[in-house]
Amino acid sequence: MMNKQIAIEDVIATIPDGASIMVGGFGNPGTPFALINELRRQGQRNLVIIKNDANEDSIGISKLIENGQVDKLITSHIGLNKVVVELMNRQLLNVEFYPQGILAEKIRNAGAGCFGFLTDVGIDTEITDKSQLIKFQDKELKIESALYADFALIHAQNSDNYGNLVYGSAAMNFNPLMAMAANQVIVETPNLVSSDSLSPEHIHTPSAFVNSIVKVEFLTHEYQLAGA
Secondary structure (H helix, E strand, C coil): CCCCECCHHHHHCCCCCCCEEEECCCCCCCCCHHHHHHHHHHCCCCEEEECCECCCCCCCHHHHHHCCCEEEEEECECCCCHHHHHHHHCCCCEEEECCHHHHHHHHHHHHCCCCEEEECCCCCCCCCCHHHEEEECCEEEEEEECCCEEEEEEECCEECCCCCEECCHHHHHCHHHHCCCEEEEEEEECCECCHHHCCHHHCCECHHHCCEEEECCCCCHHHHHCCC
């Protein structure tokens, strides 16, 4: 196995304008704040961001949105972010909503190599287009396609140099799924540990899914909010 540690400015520079990016986290916990801040500093534009939520205003991916770098946000809710709500209402940001479980399953399907799945969730609501409906086993069901991305930005509580990852608390909700569903997976961790300190049964994402690792420090107000 190879050492995948890399400088943060170098790895974020590999992300081009127009990229689709999954961003881990469940609210603030598990959000890769250092990677997001570097992406904001470098200024890539026309991005498609996939995240469970929009963080709060002036925090996390909201910084990218407020900086005009994001064309589209795919998410399950934005209610804690008044800035993003206003941008959506003014039609300055394209927001695509999915129920939280459906969003997670779309990402999981991509990581599992599937093209999509059938569901009846939201079938009679505005999130369903009639073209998605089919008859299956005498039921009307909706086709949900798998959701892939060019990149995934992930925060791990612990990682070794090879990219074997351990997540903390609510980061388990989306980070493992996103690490399987993107072409390039970039991980930040405050704890770069030796491989022999990680028990195989405690590893949440194995190194095969990880391309790059950045060692970060918990120095920002955002990490304090996340309880990291």
